Amino acid sequence: MDDGGIFMWIILAMWVFGIIIAVERIKNLFKFDIDGTSLMSEVKKDVLTNEVQNAIQNCSTNKSLLASVLRNGLKRANQSKEQIQDALESSMLESIPHVEKRLGYLALIANVSTLVGLLGTIYGLIQSFAAVAAADAASKAELLALGISKAMNTTAFGLISAISIMVLHQILSTKAEKIIGDLEHYSVKLVDLLATRKGQKQASPSEAA
Known part of the structure; x- marks a missing residue:
């Protein structure tokens, strides 16, 4: 670490910060990613048997x-299709920021780590050439080779940091x-489901007549 000077420590600090963000996002995103098919199947069963309140209750217990x-859409089950869609869209607009939260920082950290690594290399090369200029002829080649070797450490470390964070960013x-x-898929399915329920309710009186 010392070979790269302060730049290595800056890259390390950014990498640790990125890992902390990634761990927090992994924890929350995998919590958000539930079996939508199973949940929608339960909602569908309740809605088609006219047990909308039971569906709302089940969605309320699911975090x-x-x-x-879906709960916000179900609460407007007896309203128009447009009102149901508005409720679902409003709820999605509130939910999406929770999903995308802090993901942009990971991309930023990856990019900055690479740039800091390059900056560290340039700074190291400048120091190496300055040292070589002041050295005697016999040791110039050795000093230059050693200086370049140390200077490249920051680029390598910056790339290692950036690659690992970029992989995590892509996965997340x-x-x-x-x-x-x-969210979008099952919202559309709920709108169609509630429309089907409304059609059944309207058909029942005419059949009885």
């Missing part, structure tokens, strides 16, 4: 973002996209 979004971004996609 996932998807359950929260993919997970976040899946969660957001599920």
Whole structure:
């Protein structure tokens, strides 16, 4: 670490910060990513048997973002399709920031780590050339080789830090996209389900007549 000077410690600090963010995001994103098919199946069963309140209660006990979004739509089950869609969209707009939270920092850390590594190398090379200029002819080649070797350490460490953080960022971004996609997918399914329920309720009196 000492070979790269302060730049190595800056990169290390950023890498540790990135790992802390990644661990927190992993914990929360995997908590948000539930089995939407199973939840939607339970909601569908309750809605089609006209047990909307039971569906709302089940969603209330489920602490996932998807359950929260569906609950807000179910609360407006007897309203128009547009009102249901508005409720779902509003709930998604509140939920999505929780999914994407701090992911942008990981990309920033990866980019800055690379740049700090390059800056450390340039600074090291400047120092090496200055030392070589003041050295005697016999030791110049040795000093230059040693200086360049040390200077390249920061670039290597910066790249190692950046690559590891970029991999984590990609994994977490993919997970976040899946969660957001599920929110949108099951919101559309709920709108269709409530429309089907409303159609059944309207058909029942006419059949009885």
